Amino acid sequence: MALLELKDVHTYYGAVHALRGVSLKVEEGEIVTLIGSNGAGKTTTLRTISGLQRARSGSITLNGKSIEALRAHEIVRLGVGHSPEGRRVFTRMSVRENLEMGAFLRKPGPDVQDDFKKIFGLFPRLKEREFQAAGTMSGGEQQMLAIGRALMARPKVLLLDEPSMGLAPILVEQIFDIIKEINTRGTAVLLVEQNAMMALGIANRGYILQIGEVTLEDDCKKLASNPKVKEAYLGV
Numbered sequence: 001m002a003l004l005e006l007k008d009v010h011t012y013y014g015a016v017h018a019l020r021g022v023s024l025k026v027e028e029g030e031i032v033t034l035i036g037s038n039g040a041g042k043t044t045t046l047r048t049i050s051g052l053q054r055a056r057s058g059s060i061t062l063n064g065k066s067i068e069a070l071r072a073h074e075i076v077r078l079g080v081g082h083s084p085e086g087r088r089v090f091t092r093m094s095v096r097e098n099l100e101m102g103a104f105l106r107k108p109g110p111d112v113q114d115d116f117k118k119i120f121g122l123f124p125r126l127k128e129r130e131f132q133a134a135g136t137m138s139g140g141e142q143q144m145l146a147i148g149r150a151l152m153a154r155p156k157v158l159l160l161d162e163p164s165m166g167l168a169p170i171l172v173e174q175i176f177d178i179i180k181e182i183n184t185r186g187t188a189v190l191l192v193e194q195n196a197m198m199a200l201g202i203a204n205r206g207y208i209l210q211i212g213e214v215t216l217e218d219d220c221k222k223l224a225s226n227p228k229v230k231e232a233y234l235g236v
Contacts, residue, residue: 009058020212031189033199036209042192050082051075081155087146091135102152119148140171157188196233200224
C-alpha cells in the first residue's frame with residue numbers, strides 16, 4: 001500500500017478541465033517530483049491532494065484511507081502538510097506565530113515545543129528571526145518559514161510547491177539540502193519544482209505532467225537521461 005496514491009483524478013476550475021485522470025503514488029521514505037511546464041496541472045495536483053481544490057472524480061488515499069471528500073484541515077490532521085507556491089506566510093505575524101499556526105490542530109504541550117526546537121535546528125535563521133514580522137524577511141527566509149510551518153503539523157507526506165522560486169542560486173542549494181534532510185528524518189515529499197535538474201537530482205521517482213495528464217513516469221535517473229525530457233525540461 002502506497003503512503004499517498006491518486007487514481008484517475010479529474011479536477012475542474014469551472015468549465016476548465018485542469019486534471020485529466022492523474023494517477024500517481026508516493027511511498028514511505030520517498031521524494032517524488034512532478035515536472036511540467038506552466039499550466040500543466042502541477043499546482044492543481046497539490047491543491048487537490050490537500051483539499052484546497054475538490055476532485056470531481058477519482059480517488060485519493062493516504063495510508064489506504066480515502067481523503068478526496070475531506071476538508072482541508074481534516075487532511076492536515078491525517079498527515080498531509082502543504083507549503084504552497086508563493087510561500088503565503090502571514091506577513092504581519094512573527095516567525096514564531098507563523099509556526100504556531102502550523103500547529104493549530106495540535107494541543108499545546110511538550111511535543112509542540114520539541115518541534116519548535118527541531119524547526120529552529122533545521123532553520124537556524126528562523127531562530128534568529130523568531131520575533132520578527134515575517135513580511136520583513138527575505139524571500140529565502142520566508143520560504144524556510146513556509147516549510148517550517150508545514151512541518152509543525154508533523155506530516156507523513158509534505159507537499160512542496162516551487163520552493164526555489166525567486167531565490168538566489170546559493171539559497172536554492174540550501175533549500176534542496178534541507179528537503180533532503182527532511183526526507184532523511186522520515187517525511188515523504190511530493191515536490192513540484194521549476195528547476196527540473198535539481199528536482200531530478202534529489203528525487204527517487206518523477207512524473208511528467210502535460211495539460212493535466214501524466215505522460216511519463218520513471219526513476220529520476222532514467223528521466224534525467226531521457227532525450228525528450230532533456231530537451232523539453234532540462235535545456236539540454
